[in-house]
Amino acid sequence: MTGIRTRNTRREELAAFLRSRRERIRPEDVGLPPGLRRRTPGLRREEVAQLAGVGVTWYTWLEQGRPINASVQVLDAIARTLRLDAAEREHLYRLADLPEIADPAGHGEGLDAEVHTILSQLDPLPACVYSGRYDLLAWNAAYGTIFASVVDRPRLERNVLWRVFTMPDCCCPLVNKDEELPQMVATLRAAFGRHVGEPAWTGFVTRLSAASPEFARMWAMHEVARPGIRMKLFKHSSVGLIRLTSTSMALAAPPETRIVVYTPMDDESRQRIEWLAVHPEVVHCPLHEEAVRG
Template identity: 35%
Template sequence: MSEPTLQENLLGAYLKDRRSKLDPAAFGFPAERRRTPGLRREEVAQRANISPTWYTWLEQGRGGAPSADVLDRIARALMLTSIEREHLFLLGLGRPPEVRYQRSEGVTPRLQRVLDALSPSPAVIRTATWDIVAWNRAATVMLTDYGALPPTERNILRFIFLDPRVRAAQHDWQSVARFVVGAFRADAARAGAAAVVQPFVDKLCRLSPEFAALWRDNDVRTHGDGVKHLRHPILGPIAFEYSAFAVDGRPDLSMVVYNPVDAEVVEKIRGLIDAAL
């Protein structure tokens, strides 16, 4: 029986391509003349702690589907990035790998400039655990002065349940609170952060009986888009159309933009921003 064609064996072609781009000397392998560039099959197998025969079969499209553990070892052996590792799983198993949650280290200057360009629409970047890590001036004057708070206190659930000012600004606090808890639960689970947020959840349950009751409901929601009503201390009742967007290449982050539904409010927000400068 002939070996599968290149078109049929996409996993093998990808593995061969990835190993051909690695420098043997960087991994402590002899740098003598080689027939082809990159690592040899047996060197990849050695780094992945799997059988050289089994790895050869994978590249040749033989031996059946690999396990997730084997693909993980190969991904580490080939020094794959997160997106390359995901592509490897899609080729090998037809599904992405299980999520590995990583705490956010903030946003790039380029992403911050995107937020700033959206003004006078308030816009924020939040993590999968609903910590606010970036915002624009419109968000400062309309939502919360996040910069005046320690990073550990810039959490949306903390605002909703423990900050009387934020609570008073909600048009229908009970509905907002239920929605926030359900969406937070879904986001944390989707990002593989359920265990990471548990200490925070336990603390919030102790500090807020209302949060504890909603958390016990096990409700899940999706953020998506909709209309948010606020009572601003200066501008009074205001309605925003909000939308949430994934940040490409950063599965730990999402951007939420609040667009004023009234053109008159846009000018008022600009006035507040100018006054705060």
């Protein structure tokens, strides 16, 4: 009964949210004539449906809180029509019970343009932005040369934890995994405490536990840690070992995101990342190119 009540409450909240977003948009904002006989502010339901390319009846039922399913593509169209920002999109997806897409900020939306500028300016130092779940949100060219096996994945698969736990050892750029993977899992566990019960987080942990017994073992230890300064050893098929120090700094927005900068620990490592910066075409793992190309 509790689950049914929760779903009903979520549908009611979704209906109210859609109505509120629809009523704040003026017809002229979307290229429609204002009209003379509008009993309510904002767009009509049929106008939202037309602009989003969905059926009027279906959209009406969605606003009435009826038990219907909405695909990601349809909700994306509605979000664009209603001009939802990143936070509003996240709220929409959560209310629609789409846990895999419920964190659009977790895929780079909502990052300030200045953050992308900072990443670019840091080249040839590898730098990126992670979510609390280790989703890769943004990166610079130097990062891409080392982590091609992550950045070349489709957007929803760009998760560093998933890649390092599931890719073949020959393709994984991280050398000191024995020290670093437990630390990363402990950091994930600490972040998970703020998202207990959220489908996007529990689903991720469940799937990765099934895909990697090593991750499942570490997760079961319940260790927690904060992001910090770490020593990372990376290998690259073209230049060999690269010794880097990773420094993690929290960003103001989106919530729980952090920028990570990798600085060379010695002159040899600096020379190697500088060489990679002018040879971006090199493949990290030629023996397993499919792991790089996806």
